Amino acid sequence: MDFDPSDEQRLLKESVDRLVADHYGFDDRRRYQAGPGGFSEAMWARYAELGLLGLPFAEADGGFGGGPVETAIVMEAFGRGLVLEPYLATVVLAGGLLRHAADAGQKAGLVPEIAAGRLRLAFGYAEPQSRYDLFDVETRAERVEGGWRISGRKGLVLHGDSADAVIVTARTAGDRRDRAGIGLFLVRADAPGLTRQGYPTQDGLRAAELVLDGVRVGGEALIGDPGGAxxxxxxxxxxxxxxxxxxxxxxxxxxxxxxxxxxxxxxxxxxxxxxxxxxxxxxxxxxxxxxxxxxxxxxxxxxxxxxxxxxxxxxxxxxxxxxxxxxxxxxxxxxxxxxxxxxxxxxxxxxxxxxxxxxxxxxxxxxxxxxxxxxxxxxxxxxx
Incomplete structure (x- = not known):
């Protein structure tokens, strides 16, 4: 196993380290935290300009073809600066779901928007009773004419209050703790029936509690296998x-x-x-x-x-x-x-x-x- 970084990885590290050092001093962070959404829109735009928002996505989908090592380089630099922007929520979590489960049409419509900084996503997986069990899902999605109807609650959704859309896990079949019967659905922030209550977390970031009260989504909102996510x-x-x-x-x-x-x-x-x-x-x-x-x-x-x-x-x-x-x-x-x-x-x-x-x-x-x-x-x- 080769642990030496490639030339491209060295350049990435230098670029991100320099960006954080120049623009993420302690006073800068305080100012960003006080802004709308609890982070800096200007910094988010800089990440897009550097290609960081499209880093892990395949080139064919509008990204730059990076992998976990490249993501780790970015995240380590972000750790040094205590970066507030929703990179983990949008690019790593929700973006990872798109990379591994979305079809070509969904990727074509969503990935370029993420890479350009125009679309921010969040991932709602935790529920009040689930703790760390990803398969413990009470939120249910039932088929209706033209799509799905989703009802349930999601907690500690990182940056869920400022996301343009949230990918949620919902049970399409089975009982609460069954490993099968779980699907992924993209819910737009303005969907009727979706309520978001945002709050600051102890480390200065943002999260939200979501209530989905009979939220209707179309068939295109389903990401991947409806029961095998x-x-x-x-x-x-x-x-x-x-x-x-x-x-x-x-x-x-x-x-x-x-x-x-x-x-x-x-x-x-x-x-x-x-x-x-x-x-x-x-x-x-x-x-x-x-x-x-x-x-x-x-x-x-x-x-x-x-x-x-x-x-x-x-x-x-x-x-x-x-x-x-x-x-x-x-x-x-x-x-x-x-x-x-x-x-x-x-x-x-x-x-x-x-x-x-x-x-x-x-x-x-x-x-x-x-x-x-x-x-x-x-x-x-x-x-x-």
């Missing part, structure tokens, strides 16, 4: 977990750099606190956690498009476990080494800690992925 949803979730791991590494990298700088400048007892050996040891512990997470995130990115669902699941779950443990370890040390100022809203280190805490919870926490990994006989299976 779960494997696609699980595959996209694995790809999104790999992307989240890369974002977390970007956050960890910045938290480590900020903390080291603080240790080198903060003075106590007439000297910098970084000269105290016990604090040096704790800084080393942060660095070790960072490098372990970087290795596992890279592994997850390399395996995210593996055609074997079990091998893919092993890699991304193992990475998510490491990320969750490192988020707590690095976050704890970063806050404590900063002292009281680390707990204030005025200092950026606490905002990074909030984000990595949310990243641990998104699409399954440490406990969930440990259980998943155990059910798959662990990351490294004993050879017969």
């Amino acid at each position: 779960l494997p696609v949803v699980e595959r996209v979730a694995d790809e999104a977990v790999a992307a989240l791991c890369a974002e977390a590494v970007g956050c960890f990298d910045e938290m480590n750099a900020i903390t080291l700088d603080y240790l080198k400048t903060r003075q106590q007892f007439g000297t910098t606190i970084g000269s105290f050996q016990v604090l040096q040891h704790r800084a080393v512990d942060m660095f070790v956690e960072l490098e372990q997470s970087r290795s596992m995130a890279l592994y997850a990115g390399m395996m995210a498009d593996d055609e074997d669902p079990q091998e893919r699941a092993r890699a991304v779950s193992a990475a998510k476990v490491q990320i969750g443990k490192s988020a707590r370890a690095i976050g704890r040390e970063a806050i404590q080494l900063h002292g009281g100022v680390g707990m204030t809203m005025e200092h950026r280190i606490g905002h990074y800690f909030k984000r990595v805490t949310m990243l641990d919870l998104l699409l399954g926490d440490v406990g969930h992925h440990l259980a998943r990994l155990a059910a798959l006989d662990g990351l490294v299976r004993e050879q017969a």
